[in-house]
């Protein structure tokens with residue numbers, strides 16, 4: 477029998493543009509940890525329905541989620557994407573250009589924390605945030621997202637279940653502890669209105685009040 481996740485994925489036609497991104501990641505010998513298609517569609521839907529004009533992504537990899545975010549942005553929209561590795565940023569840039577979004581994306585290469593400090597210094601603000609990089613820094617990224625948020629901004633954080641490790645009391649490594657803290661912040665911080673989607677590897681969603 478299919479899992480609910482498999483069933484929902486089978487309802488959708490192949491997405492040729494996103495398949496090419498996945499192929500390019502495989503061809504580059506990089507481990508493909510792109511957002512799952514169902515949550516990629518959710519990102520597009522949330523960006524579009526919120527009327528977001530500016531999005532900040534933390535963790536670009538090959539540009540899969542970048543394309544999903546860009547698809548939802550309104551006319552004249554901008555995406556800033558923070559990526560540690562130059563080779564990943566180059567691949568993402570190439571895939572975003574091939575998909576027709578080369579002009580709207582600004583890749584900032586290096587540790588995301590450095591880029592966030594710089595974005596704050598520049599006074600940049602965003603309508604939408606997608607947190608999908610090193611798990612140990614999720615709580616710090618969430619604080620920055622709240623700081624850089626325009627009123628009503630949406631924050632999405634991926635992989636909140638860490639393939640079950642978040643739920644396992646025997647697992648207490650730095651990434652797990654940080655993710656538990658992130659999930660609790662999302663659920664309880666009074667500056668946020670939020671929910672937690674437990675399908676796939678977990679996705680947390682919040683709106684900055």
Ligand SMILES: C[S@@+](CC[C@H](N)C(=O)[O-])C[C@H]1O[C@@H](n2cnc3c(N)ncnc32)[C@H](O)[C@@H]1O
Pocket residue numbers: 509510511534535536537538539540541542558559560561564586587588589608609610
């Ligand atoms: C899960 S992948 C991102 C997947 C991408 N969001 C997608 O769905 O297409 C995580 C990415 O974060 C990057 N990364 C890891 N640590 C980082 C850091 N400290 N600053 C910025 N990027 C980082 C990795 O190089 C990797 O490309």
